[in-house]
Amino acid sequence: MYHAKWAAANYDFQYFLRTEDDYFVCLKKLLNELPWRPKQNLCWGNFHCEVNMTWIDESWMMFSRDIIDKFLNQDARTMLCHPHADQQIGMWLNNISGRLLFHDVRLNHVREFDWRARNVCVTYMGVHQAFSSRMLQLAKTSEDGAKTVPPISKFSSYCEYDTFDYRKLNGQYFYEPKPCVENAIWVKNHRLWLGEEGRVN
Numbered sequence: 001m002y003h004a005k006w007a008a009a010n011y012d013f014q015y016f017l018r019t020e021d022d023y024f025v026c027l028k029k030l031l032n033e034l035p036w037r038p039k040q041n042l043c044w045g046n047f048h049c050e051v052n053m054t055w056i057d058e059s060w061m062m063f064s065r066d067i068i069d070k071f072l073n074q075d076a077r078t079m080l081c082h083p084h085a086d087q088q089i090g091m092w093l094n095n096i097s098g099r100l101l102f103h104d105v106r107l108n109h110v111r112e113f114d115w116r117a118r119n120v121c122v123t124y125m126g127v128h129q130a131f132s133s134r135m136l137q138l139a140k141t142s143e144d145g146a147k148t149v150p151p152i153s154k155f156s157s158y159c160e161y162d163t164f165d166y167r168k169l170n171g172q173y174f175y176e177p178k179p180c181v182e183n184a185i186w187v188k189n190h191r192l193w194l195g196e197e198g199r200v201n
Helices: 002-010 027-036 065-072 085-094 132-141
Strands: 015-019 042-050 053-064 100-103
Parallel strands (some): 042 100
């Protein structure tokens, strides 16, 4: 939220992209594609689809400017926050009518990825879990650049649900949302996640 608030205060932008730090983006391909994408109501990512709900994977989340404005213009007294960004965004999107959910299968976040692969930007728009050495390797062999722009398929052809309900998750992913104004802290008996590289930067 703070990243979006800072960007909105300092830049005149059409799209806002939030990625995790281990996400390799085919940037030239993306920049070539953006002029062909909707400028309003766009929610672009790789969505999870489970019984009675859907939500965007937090590794890549792109929104048009109007969606960001709607996030930031929520009533501060009732805005809900959550320790997992994807669940928080899922709850916020529930309250936005007319949203266009773009499930992009070119956004890879599958662990079983062949890191020896070349020309990944021909097939993908981005690849998750590309840590430092993998990031450099992909950059050298990705064939990033302008590519054919595919149409946006109807979301219902992928998932029959278009809303999110945090109460249906359990285990380590379940947290009760709390008002953002409370600066809430969620505590569970989890060890610090060091990531695949096993270190804290």
